[in-house]
Amino acid sequence: MTKRDLVLRISKELGLVQNDVAEIVQKTLDYIADDLAAGSTIELRNFGVFEVRVRKSRKGRNPNRPKNEVVIPERVVVRFRAGKELKERVEKLNPSKIV
Numbered sequence: 001m002t003k004r005d006l007v008l009r010i011s012k013e014l015g016l017v018q019n020d021v022a023e024i025v026q027k028t029l030d031y032i033a034d035d036l037a038a039g040s041t042i043e044l045r046n047f048g049v050f051e052v053r054v055r056k057s058r059k060g061r062n063p064n065r066p067k068n069e070v071v072i073p074e075r076v077v078v079r080f081r082a083g084k085e086l087k088e089r090v091e092k093l094n095p096s097k098i099v
Contacts, residue, residue: 003022006025046083046084051079053076055077057073059072
């Protein structure tokens with residue numbers, strides 16, 4: 001699903017103008033991104049939690065030159081943990097039907 005698909009589904013279901021829905025969806029995503037960029041945690045009940053984490057530095061290898069070790073510096077990443085209801089809905093999926 002793309003952002004455009006989401007806008008179309010919401011506007012059709014609620015009978016709202018697509019431009020208004022697109023603006024609301026974009027503002028929502030902007031606010032989430034702004035808070036994550038500030039280091040905050042975003043909790044969307046029954047959906048999940050977005051949080052900022054620090055990934056430790058580690059040693060890696062270049063696949064083209066496996067003898068050379070490369071130090072991968074620590075960095076900040078966004079992590080998502082699915083909420084209870086989302087986990088339950090996903091667990092009902094049949095693995096053989098996932099593409």
